[in-house]
Amino acid sequence: MKRFHKLIALLAVLMMVFSLAACGNNSKSTVGTDTGESTDNTQSSGDAEATTDEASAPSDDLIVVGFSQVGAESDWRTANTESMKSTFSEANGYQLIFDDAQQKQENQIKAVRNFIQQDVDYIVIAPVTETGWDTVLQEAKEAGIPVIIVDRMIDVSDDSLFTAWVGSNFLQEGYNAVEWLAGYLDSKGRAEEPINIVTLQGTIGSSAQIGRTDGFAEKMAAYSNWTMLEKQTGEFTQSKGQEVMESFLKSYDDIDVVIAENDNMAFGAIDAIQAAGKTCGPDGDITIVSFDAVAAAFDAMIAGTMNVSIECNPLHGPRVAEIIQKLDAGETVDKLQYVEEGVFPAETAAEIKPTRAY
Numbered sequence: 194m195k196r197f198h199k200l201i202a203l204l205a206v207l208m209m210v211f212s213l214a215a216c217g218n219n220s221k222s223t224v225g226t227d228t229g230e231s232t233d234n235t236q237s238s239g240d241a242e243a244t245t246d247e248a249s250a251p252s253d254d255l256i257v258v259g260f261s262q263v264g265a266e267s268d269w270r271t272a273n274t275e276s277m278k279s280t281f282s283e284a285n286g287y288q289l290i291f292d293d294a295q296q297k298q299e300n301q302i303k304a305v306r307n308f309i310q311q312d313v314d315y316i317v318i319a320p321v322t323e324t325g326w327d328t329v330l331q332e333a334k335e336a337g338i339p340v341i342i343v344d345r346m347i348d349v350s351d352d353s354l355f356t357a358w359v360g361s362n363f364l365q366e367g368y369n370a371v372e373w374l375a376g377y378l379d380s381k382g383r384a385e386e387p388i389n390i391v392t393l394q395g396t397i398g399s400s401a402q403i404g405r406t407d408g409f410a411e412k413m414a415a416y417s418n419w420t421m422l423e424k425q426t427g428e429f430t431q432s433k434g435q436e437v438m439e440s441f442l443k444s445y446d447d448i449d450v451v452i453a454e455n456d457n458m459a460f461g462a463i464d465a466i467q468a469a470g471k472t473c474g475p476d477g478d479i480t481i482v483s484f485d486a487v488a489a490a491f492d493a494m495i496a497g498t499m500n501v502s503i504e505c506n507p508l509h510g511p512r513v514a515e516i517i518q519k520l521d522a523g524e525t526v527d528k529l530q531y532v533e534e535g536v537f538p539a540e541t542a543a544e545i546k547p548t549r550a551y
């Protein structure tokens with residue numbers, strides 16, 4: 194429907210241009226001008242101005258999608274960006290305007306306002322945090338632009354502010370971590386032993402952090418011999434994960450388990466553990482439980498430094514495209530779509546790795 198309105202607006206502009214031409218005006222119209230140049234429609238949310246330059250001017254034939262990405266903090270995020278960029282290509286009938294928010298919500302809000310000004314057909318947001326979206330999404334709603342949320346969820350007072358969401362069940366991922374750890378400790382004859390745990394949390398306030406932290410805490414309550422020594426954010430990055438793990442190792446000399454809320458923080462933790470002269474993984478001093486299941490996590494499991502990675506699937510491009518195609522055809526879509534995810538322990542890593550797409 195929105196694209197239909199755009200067509201009417203375009204016809205009105207064309208009629209105006211033709212009538213000006215008929216009045217002897219020699220100036221050239223730029224409506225629909227094909228510059229012939231291929232463009233990478235990446236815009237920076239740091240830009241103060243939200244202008245539609247010719248290079249990224251919406252095309253009539255293509256579905257124009259403005260995508261506000263969290264950043265490039267992890268291997269997972271890189272795979273997610275790649276999935277979105279390869280799906281929303283011109284060859285597939287899209288013009289993608291991609292914005293990297295560098296892990297800052299204020300950049301995302303700026304990007305969404307730019308998308309509104311550029312009158313894109315659809316706005317897609319992978320939100321950094323859950324809260325703080327009401328105002329800008331109200332603006333998108335008033336502009337008549339459907340908003341699709343991908344990966345993490347948002348917490349808004351009015352659900353009509355977004356059309357659909359597709360992503361992971363982060364709470365379930367937290368449950369999966371406890372289930373795996375309980376089974377593992379049992380298999381090692383350590384079910385009754387005191388178990389000391391530290392957690393490297395993701396970006397505080399993101400669904401991935403909230404779900405994994407809460408899911409783990411909820412299910413861990415059933416194990417009275419488990420103690421959570423400390424939780425601290427490593428911002429989903431390898432360097433911060435390493436830094437926080439170094440400080441945990443200085444504070445506690447009896448850590449049994451590290452819960453890293455993504456693989457990249459786990460890689461940083463492994464470096465910190467090894468630098469401290471300790472070992473980790475199936476034959477090591479410290480058990481490493483991680484999330485994402487990216488290719489490098491399989492390498493770490495094969496190398497014997499990581500115990501398990503709980504899957505979080507980043508390949509959302511085709512899922513978002515399916516939603517857009519349905520909306521464009523006037524069909525209804527499910528408001529919430531959860532993706533199915535698995536659990537990959539070290540002993541399965543060598544066999545599973547060749548079958549993985551990221």
Ligand code: AHR
Pocket residue numbers: 266267268269270344345401429454455456457484485505
């Ligand atoms: O929201 C998904 C999480 O964000 C992934 O676990 C993490 O690696 C990414 O940065």
